[in-house]
Amino acid sequence: xxxxxxxxxxxxxxxARGNVEAFNLLVSRWEKRVYNYLLRLxxxxxxxxxxxxxxxLKAYQNLRKLxxxxxxxxxxxxIAHNEAYSMFRKRRPESDVADLPPAATETGITLGGSSxxxxxxxxxxxxxxxxxxPEQREAVALKIYQGFKFEEMAEILSCPVSTVKSRLYTALExxxxxxxxxxxxxxx
Amino acid sequence: xxxSPFDLKDYFFEELGGAERKEVEAHVHACKACREELxxxxxxxxxxxxxxxxxxxxxxxxxxxxxxxPSPWRRWWTGFWNTPARLGFGAAALLSAALVVFAxxxxxxxxxxxxxxxxxAQAATLSDAxxxxxxxxxxxxxxxxxxxxxVSEVAAERRExxxxxxxLLLVAAELDFSDRREQARxxxxxxxxxxxxxxxEAK
Numbered sequence: 510x511x512x513x514x515x516x517x518x519x520x521x522x523x524x525a526r527g528n529v530e531a532f533n534l535l536v537s538r539w540e541k542r543v544y545n546y547l548l549r550l551x552x553x554x555x556x557x558x559x560x561x562x563x564x565x566l567k568a569y570q571n572l573r574k575l576x577x578x579x580x581x582x583x584x585x586x587x588i589a590h591n592e593a594y595s596m597f598r599k600r601r602p603e604s605d606v607a608d609l610p611p612a613a614t615e616t617g618i619t620l621g622g623s624s625x626x627x628x629x630x631x632x633x634x635x636x637x638x639x640x641x642x643p644e645q646r647e648a649v650a651l652k653i654y655q656g657f658k659f660e661e662m663a664e665i666l667s668c669p670v671s672t673v674k675s676r677l678y679t680a681l682e683x684x685x686x687x688x689x690x691x692x693x694x695x696x697x
Numbered sequence: 698x699x700x701s702p703f704d705l706k707d708y709f710f711e712e713l714g715g716a717e718r719k720e721v722e723a724h725v726h727a728c729k730a731c732r733e734e735l736x737x738x739x740x741x742x743x744x745x746x747x748x749x750x751x752x753x754x755x756x757x758x759x760x761x762x763x764x765x766x767p768s769p770w771r772r773w774w775t776g777f778w779n780t781p782a783r784l785g786f787g788a789a790a791l792l793s794a795a796l797v798v799f800a801x802x803x804x805x806x807x808x809x810x811x812x813x814x815x816x817x818a819q820a821a822t823l824s825d826a827x828x829x830x831x832x833x834x835x836x837x838x839x840x841x842x843x844x845x846x847x848v849s850e851v852a853a854e855r856r857e858x859x860x861x862x863x864x865l866l867l868v869a870a871e872l873d874f875s876d877r878r879e880q881a882r883x884x885x886x887x888x889x890x891x892x893x894x895x896x897x898e899a900k
Contacts, residue, residue: 527761529759529761532759533759540757541752541753542750554751558755565757566759574775630744631747631748631749634744634745634747638745638748653745654746658712678706684741684745685737685741688741
Protein backbone atom coordinates (compact mmCIF):
# COMPACT_ATOMS: atom_id res chain seq x y z
CA UNK A 510 0.00 0.00 0.00
CA UNK A 511 1.35 3.41 -0.95
CA UNK A 512 0.71 6.39 1.27
CA UNK A 513 1.06 9.83 -0.16
CA UNK A 514 1.30 12.83 2.10
CA UNK A 515 -1.47 15.30 1.41
CA UNK A 516 0.08 18.46 0.08
CA UNK A 517 -0.84 21.91 1.32
CA UNK A 518 -2.11 22.70 -2.17
CA UNK A 519 -4.65 19.85 -1.98
CA UNK A 520 -5.83 21.02 1.42
CA UNK A 521 -6.11 24.59 0.20
CA UNK A 522 -8.25 23.53 -2.76
CA UNK A 523 -10.54 21.43 -0.55
CA UNK A 524 -10.78 24.15 2.09
CA ALA A 525 -11.61 26.71 -0.58
CA ARG A 526 -14.58 24.53 -1.54
CA GLY A 527 -15.82 24.68 2.05
CA ASN A 528 -14.17 21.58 3.54
CA VAL A 529 -13.59 22.66 7.15
CA GLU A 530 -11.73 19.48 8.07
CA ALA A 531 -9.20 20.13 5.32
CA PHE A 532 -8.72 23.63 6.65
CA ASN A 533 -8.29 22.32 10.19
CA LEU A 534 -5.53 20.05 8.92
CA LEU A 535 -3.92 23.04 7.26
CA VAL A 536 -4.19 24.99 10.51
CA SER A 537 -2.55 22.18 12.47
CA ARG A 538 0.44 22.34 10.10
CA TRP A 539 0.91 26.10 10.35
CA GLU A 540 -0.45 27.27 13.71
CA LYS A 541 2.75 26.74 15.66
CA ARG A 542 4.88 28.66 13.16
CA VAL A 543 2.42 31.52 12.89
CA TYR A 544 2.04 31.66 16.66
CA ASN A 545 5.79 31.88 17.18
CA TYR A 546 6.15 34.53 14.49
CA LEU A 547 3.47 36.62 16.20
CA LEU A 548 5.10 35.91 19.55
CA ARG A 549 8.35 37.42 18.25
CA LEU A 550 6.42 40.48 17.08
CA UNK A 551 4.26 41.02 20.13
CA UNK A 552 6.35 39.39 22.88
CA UNK A 553 3.08 38.48 24.53
CA UNK A 554 1.61 34.97 24.52
CA UNK A 555 -2.02 36.00 24.88
CA UNK A 556 -1.79 38.53 22.10
CA UNK A 557 0.03 36.05 19.92
CA UNK A 558 -2.65 33.41 20.49
CA UNK A 559 -5.53 35.80 19.84
CA UNK A 560 -3.87 37.09 16.71
CA UNK A 561 -3.16 33.56 15.50
CA UNK A 562 -6.85 32.71 15.77
CA UNK A 563 -7.78 35.88 13.91
CA UNK A 564 -5.22 35.13 11.22
CA UNK A 565 -6.63 31.68 10.50
CA LEU A 566 -10.20 32.94 10.56
CA LYS A 567 -9.31 35.62 8.01
CA ALA A 568 -7.39 33.08 5.99
CA TYR A 569 -10.43 30.79 5.86
CA GLN A 570 -12.74 33.60 4.82
CA ASN A 571 -10.38 34.77 2.07
CA LEU A 572 -8.93 31.46 0.92
CA ARG A 573 -10.76 31.71 -2.42
CA LYS A 574 -8.83 34.86 -3.22
CA LEU A 575 -5.55 32.94 -3.12
CA UNK A 576 -4.81 32.27 -6.80
CA UNK A 577 -1.63 30.25 -6.38
CA UNK A 578 -1.52 27.61 -3.64
CA UNK A 579 2.28 27.69 -3.73
CA UNK A 580 2.12 31.25 -2.37
CA UNK A 581 0.18 30.17 0.69
CA UNK A 582 2.96 30.77 3.24
CA UNK A 583 3.78 34.38 2.25
CA UNK A 584 0.05 35.06 1.91
CA UNK A 585 -0.64 33.69 5.40
CA UNK A 586 2.23 35.62 6.96
CA UNK A 587 1.07 38.75 5.18
CA ILE A 588 -2.26 38.37 6.98
CA ALA A 589 -0.42 37.79 10.25
CA HIS A 590 1.72 40.88 9.70
CA ASN A 591 -1.35 43.00 8.95
CA GLU A 592 -3.22 41.68 11.98
CA ALA A 593 -0.29 42.39 14.30
CA TYR A 594 0.21 45.92 13.03
CA SER A 595 -3.52 46.54 13.14
CA MET A 596 -3.43 45.63 16.82
CA PHE A 597 -0.43 47.89 17.41
CA ARG A 598 -2.24 50.80 15.77
CA LYS A 599 -5.40 50.23 17.81
CA ARG A 600 -3.44 50.28 21.04
CA ARG A 601 -1.22 53.20 20.14
CA PRO A 602 -3.06 55.12 17.44
CA GLU A 603 -1.26 58.37 18.09
CA SER A 604 2.26 57.05 17.61
CA ASP A 605 4.13 55.49 14.73
CA VAL A 606 4.36 51.73 15.07
CA ALA A 607 8.06 51.88 14.32
CA ASP A 608 8.59 54.02 17.39
CA LEU A 609 6.84 51.68 19.77
CA PRO A 610 9.05 50.49 22.60
CA PRO A 611 9.55 46.75 22.89
CA ALA A 612 7.12 44.89 25.09
CA ALA A 613 8.31 44.27 28.62
CA THR A 614 7.37 40.64 29.07
CA GLU A 615 10.78 39.09 28.57
CA THR A 616 13.10 42.07 28.75
CA GLY A 617 15.38 43.17 31.53
CA ILE A 618 16.92 39.76 32.12
CA THR A 619 20.36 39.97 33.72
CA LEU A 620 22.72 37.13 33.20
CA GLY A 621 24.62 35.95 36.24
CA GLY A 622 27.14 33.21 36.95
CA SER A 623 30.05 32.03 34.90
CA SER A 624 28.29 29.64 32.56
CA UNK A 625 25.33 30.18 30.28
CA UNK A 626 22.65 27.53 30.60
CA UNK A 627 20.32 26.88 27.70
CA UNK A 628 17.44 28.62 29.43
CA UNK A 629 19.59 31.62 30.13
CA UNK A 630 20.78 31.65 26.55
CA UNK A 631 17.19 31.68 25.32
CA UNK A 632 16.35 34.52 27.67
CA UNK A 633 19.40 36.47 26.53
CA UNK A 634 18.40 36.04 22.90
CA UNK A 635 14.83 37.08 23.68
CA UNK A 636 16.17 40.13 25.50
CA UNK A 637 18.46 41.02 22.59
CA UNK A 638 15.60 40.68 20.11
CA UNK A 639 13.42 43.00 22.16
CA UNK A 640 16.05 45.72 21.89
CA UNK A 641 15.62 45.78 18.13
CA UNK A 642 13.06 47.98 16.42
CA PRO A 643 9.79 46.20 15.51
CA GLU A 644 10.76 46.17 11.82
CA GLN A 645 14.22 44.77 12.51
CA ARG A 646 12.78 42.16 14.86
CA GLU A 647 10.21 41.13 12.28
CA ALA A 648 12.89 40.83 9.60
CA VAL A 649 14.91 38.54 11.90
CA ALA A 650 11.82 36.50 12.73
CA LEU A 651 10.94 35.98 9.08
CA LYS A 652 14.50 35.15 7.96
CA ILE A 653 16.12 33.34 10.89
CA TYR A 654 13.11 31.63 12.45
CA GLN A 655 10.75 31.22 9.49
CA GLY A 656 13.30 30.78 6.71
CA PHE A 657 11.66 32.99 4.08
CA LYS A 658 13.55 34.25 1.04
CA PHE A 659 14.10 37.99 0.59
CA GLU A 660 11.49 38.10 -2.19
CA GLU A 661 8.89 36.48 0.04
CA MET A 662 9.76 38.80 2.90
CA ALA A 663 9.29 41.78 0.63
CA GLU A 664 5.87 40.42 -0.30
CA ILE A 665 4.88 39.87 3.32
CA LEU A 666 6.14 43.24 4.50
CA SER A 667 5.00 45.05 1.36
CA CYS A 668 8.32 46.80 0.84
CA PRO A 669 11.31 46.53 -1.54
CA VAL A 670 13.89 43.75 -1.14
CA SER A 671 16.55 46.40 -0.50
CA THR A 672 14.58 47.61 2.52
CA VAL A 673 14.23 44.06 3.80
CA LYS A 674 17.97 43.47 3.51
CA SER A 675 18.79 46.77 5.14
CA ARG A 676 16.59 46.01 8.15
CA LEU A 677 17.91 42.47 8.50
CA TYR A 678 21.58 43.32 8.18
CA THR A 679 21.33 46.20 10.61
CA ALA A 680 19.58 43.90 13.06
CA LEU A 681 22.25 41.26 12.60
CA GLU A 682 25.03 43.74 13.37
CA UNK A 683 23.20 44.85 16.53
CA UNK A 684 22.62 41.24 17.60
CA UNK A 685 26.26 40.37 17.05
CA UNK A 686 27.28 43.09 19.45
CA UNK A 687 24.49 42.28 21.89
CA UNK A 688 25.18 38.56 22.00
CA UNK A 689 28.97 38.68 21.79
CA UNK A 690 29.54 38.35 25.58
CA UNK A 691 27.27 35.31 25.74
CA UNK A 692 28.82 33.74 22.69
CA UNK A 693 32.25 34.31 24.27
CA UNK A 694 31.17 32.23 27.24
CA UNK A 695 30.33 29.37 24.94
CA UNK A 696 27.42 28.27 22.88
CA UNK A 697 27.11 24.59 22.51
CA UNK B 698 34.68 45.74 6.09
CA UNK B 699 34.47 42.53 4.13
CA UNK B 700 36.55 42.09 0.99
CA SER B 701 34.45 39.23 -0.29
CA PRO B 702 33.32 39.42 -3.95
CA PHE B 703 29.74 39.12 -2.71
CA ASP B 704 28.09 40.06 0.57
CA LEU B 705 28.94 37.47 3.21
CA LYS B 706 25.51 37.91 4.77
CA ASP B 707 23.88 37.02 1.45
CA TYR B 708 26.06 33.92 1.43
CA PHE B 709 25.18 33.16 5.04
CA PHE B 710 21.44 33.48 4.31
CA GLU B 711 21.78 31.33 1.19
CA GLU B 712 20.55 34.05 -1.14
CA LEU B 713 23.37 33.64 -3.69
CA GLY B 714 23.36 31.54 -6.83
CA GLY B 715 25.61 28.49 -7.29
CA ALA B 716 28.45 30.27 -9.10
CA GLU B 717 28.43 33.16 -6.67
CA ARG B 718 28.51 30.80 -3.72
CA LYS B 719 31.56 29.05 -5.11
CA GLU B 720 33.33 32.37 -5.57
CA VAL B 721 32.63 33.35 -1.98
CA GLU B 722 33.76 29.94 -0.69
CA ALA B 723 37.01 30.20 -2.61
CA HIS B 724 37.56 33.69 -1.27
CA VAL B 725 36.75 32.75 2.33
CA HIS B 726 39.16 29.82 2.06
CA ALA B 727 41.95 32.23 1.27
CA CYS B 728 40.91 35.29 3.34
CA LYS B 729 41.26 35.01 7.09
CA ALA B 730 39.27 38.18 7.87
CA CYS B 731 36.28 37.04 5.85
CA ARG B 732 36.54 33.56 7.32
CA GLU B 733 36.33 35.05 10.82
CA GLU B 734 33.46 37.30 9.83
CA LEU B 735 31.57 34.33 8.45
CA UNK B 736 32.27 32.41 11.65
CA UNK B 737 30.82 35.26 13.71
CA UNK B 738 27.73 35.29 11.55
CA UNK B 739 27.27 31.57 11.98
CA UNK B 740 27.79 31.83 15.72
CA UNK B 741 25.20 34.60 15.97
CA UNK B 742 22.79 32.53 13.89
CA UNK B 743 23.28 29.51 16.10
CA UNK B 744 22.80 31.67 19.20
CA UNK B 745 19.57 33.10 17.82
CA UNK B 746 18.30 29.60 17.03
CA UNK B 747 18.79 28.63 20.67
CA UNK B 748 15.51 30.44 21.20
CA UNK B 749 13.26 27.50 20.62
CA UNK B 750 9.79 27.67 19.19
CA UNK B 751 7.06 27.48 21.77
CA UNK B 752 4.10 25.18 21.59
CA UNK B 753 0.85 26.98 20.98
CA UNK B 754 -1.04 27.13 24.31
CA UNK B 755 -4.35 26.16 22.72
CA UNK B 756 -4.92 24.36 19.47
CA UNK B 757 -7.03 26.13 16.88
CA UNK B 758 -9.87 24.30 15.18
CA UNK B 759 -12.87 25.45 13.23
CA UNK B 760 -16.31 23.94 13.10
CA UNK B 761 -18.58 24.06 10.12
CA UNK B 762 -20.77 26.96 11.12
CA UNK B 763 -22.76 28.86 8.50
CA UNK B 764 -22.01 32.11 10.32
CA UNK B 765 -18.41 31.87 9.14
CA UNK B 766 -19.38 30.77 5.66
CA PRO B 767 -19.71 33.37 2.95
CA SER B 768 -23.16 33.43 1.36
CA PRO B 769 -23.67 31.41 -1.86
CA TRP B 770 -24.02 34.66 -3.77
CA ARG B 771 -20.72 35.95 -2.30
CA ARG B 772 -19.01 32.63 -3.03
CA TRP B 773 -20.23 32.78 -6.63
CA TRP B 774 -19.19 36.39 -7.01
CA THR B 775 -15.75 35.77 -5.49
CA GLY B 776 -15.29 32.72 -7.70
CA PHE B 777 -16.37 34.66 -10.75
CA TRP B 778 -14.29 37.69 -9.92
CA ASN B 779 -11.16 35.62 -9.39
CA THR B 780 -11.35 34.23 -12.91
CA PRO B 781 -10.19 35.86 -16.14
CA ALA B 782 -13.88 36.05 -17.13
CA ARG B 783 -14.13 39.31 -15.24
CA LEU B 784 -12.21 41.04 -18.04
CA GLY B 785 -14.67 39.82 -20.64
CA PHE B 786 -17.57 40.75 -18.40
CA GLY B 787 -16.21 44.23 -17.85
CA ALA B 788 -15.59 44.72 -21.57
CA ALA B 789 -19.11 43.51 -22.43
CA ALA B 790 -20.62 45.83 -19.83
CA LEU B 791 -18.67 48.79 -21.21
CA LEU B 792 -19.69 47.94 -24.76
CA SER B 793 -23.35 47.66 -23.74
CA ALA B 794 -23.21 50.98 -21.96
CA ALA B 795 -21.59 52.60 -25.01
CA LEU B 796 -24.29 51.20 -27.32
CA VAL B 797 -27.07 52.48 -25.07
CA VAL B 798 -25.50 55.94 -24.84
CA PHE B 799 -24.97 56.05 -28.61
CA ALA B 800 -28.55 54.96 -29.30
CA UNK B 801 -29.96 57.61 -26.97
CA UNK B 802 -27.70 60.44 -28.14
CA UNK B 803 -27.93 59.77 -31.93
CA UNK B 804 -30.04 62.34 -33.95
CA UNK B 805 -33.18 60.93 -35.64
CA UNK B 806 -32.78 60.51 -39.42
CA UNK B 807 -35.58 61.77 -41.68
CA UNK B 808 -36.83 58.70 -43.52
CA UNK B 809 -38.97 60.42 -46.27
CA UNK B 810 -35.98 62.38 -47.48
CA UNK B 811 -34.15 59.16 -48.09
CA UNK B 812 -37.16 57.70 -49.93
CA UNK B 813 -37.59 60.74 -52.16
CA UNK B 814 -34.00 60.46 -53.25
CA UNK B 815 -34.54 57.12 -54.94
CA UNK B 816 -36.97 58.27 -57.77
CA UNK B 817 -34.91 61.40 -58.30
CA ALA B 818 -31.81 59.35 -58.78
CA GLN B 819 -33.69 56.97 -61.05
CA ALA B 820 -35.13 59.85 -63.16
CA ALA B 821 -31.66 61.20 -63.72
CA THR B 822 -30.76 58.01 -65.56
CA LEU B 823 -33.85 58.08 -67.94
CA SER B 824 -33.99 59.77 -71.38
CA ASP B 825 -36.52 62.48 -72.29
CA ALA B 826 -38.38 60.11 -74.64
CA UNK B 827 -38.76 57.56 -71.91
CA UNK B 828 -39.97 60.25 -69.55
CA UNK B 829 -42.45 61.48 -72.17
CA UNK B 830 -43.65 57.90 -72.79
CA UNK B 831 -44.17 57.44 -69.10
CA UNK B 832 -46.05 60.74 -68.92
CA UNK B 833 -48.25 59.67 -71.84
CA UNK B 834 -48.90 56.32 -70.28
CA UNK B 835 -49.79 57.97 -67.01
CA UNK B 836 -52.10 60.46 -68.85
CA UNK B 837 -53.79 57.63 -70.77
CA UNK B 838 -54.30 55.72 -67.58
CA UNK B 839 -55.78 58.81 -65.94
CA UNK B 840 -58.10 59.55 -68.91
CA UNK B 841 -59.25 55.96 -69.12
CA UNK B 842 -59.91 55.92 -65.43
CA UNK B 843 -61.88 59.17 -65.63
CA UNK B 844 -63.86 57.91 -68.63
CA UNK B 845 -64.77 54.77 -66.78
CA UNK B 846 -65.94 56.86 -63.87
CA UNK B 847 -68.08 59.12 -66.13
CA VAL B 848 -69.61 56.18 -68.02
CA SER B 849 -70.53 54.49 -64.79
CA GLU B 850 -72.02 57.79 -63.51
CA VAL B 851 -74.12 58.25 -66.69
CA ALA B 852 -75.31 54.67 -66.54
CA ALA B 853 -76.26 55.17 -62.93
CA GLU B 854 -78.19 58.36 -63.82
CA ARG B 855 -79.97 56.56 -66.66
CA ARG B 856 -80.97 53.76 -64.33
CA GLU B 857 -82.24 56.36 -61.89
CA UNK B 858 -84.27 58.20 -64.58
CA UNK B 859 -85.76 54.92 -65.75
CA UNK B 860 -86.71 54.08 -62.20
CA UNK B 861 -88.35 57.54 -61.79
CA UNK B 862 -90.26 57.07 -65.02
CA UNK B 863 -91.47 53.69 -63.86
CA UNK B 864 -92.57 55.18 -60.58
CA LEU B 865 -94.42 58.02 -62.45
CA LEU B 866 -96.18 55.50 -64.67
CA LEU B 867 -97.32 53.60 -61.63
CA VAL B 868 -98.60 56.79 -60.02
CA ALA B 869 -100.44 57.73 -63.23
CA ALA B 870 -102.02 54.29 -63.44
CA GLU B 871 -103.06 54.58 -59.84
CA LEU B 872 -104.60 57.97 -60.44
CA ASP B 873 -106.44 56.69 -63.48
CA PHE B 874 -107.81 53.75 -61.55
CA SER B 875 -108.96 56.02 -58.70
CA ASP B 876 -110.66 58.39 -61.12
CA ARG B 877 -112.62 55.62 -62.79
CA ARG B 878 -113.72 54.15 -59.48
CA GLU B 879 -115.00 57.59 -58.40
CA GLN B 880 -117.01 57.94 -61.59
CA ALA B 881 -118.58 54.51 -61.05
CA ARG B 882 -119.71 55.54 -57.52
CA UNK B 883 -121.34 58.72 -58.81
CA UNK B 884 -123.34 56.75 -61.42
CA UNK B 885 -124.56 54.28 -58.79
CA UNK B 886 -125.71 57.07 -56.49
CA UNK B 887 -127.81 58.65 -59.22
CA UNK B 888 -129.52 55.37 -60.02
CA UNK B 889 -130.69 54.61 -56.46
CA UNK B 890 -131.98 58.13 -55.58
CA UNK B 891 -131.75 60.29 -52.44
CA UNK B 892 -132.08 58.97 -48.83
CA UNK B 893 -135.57 58.00 -47.36
CA UNK B 894 -135.78 60.82 -44.71
CA UNK B 895 -135.42 63.52 -47.34
CA UNK B 896 -138.50 62.05 -49.06
CA UNK B 897 -140.73 62.43 -45.91
CA GLU B 898 -139.73 66.07 -45.43
CA ALA B 899 -140.75 66.73 -49.05
CA LYS B 900 -144.28 65.34 -48.29
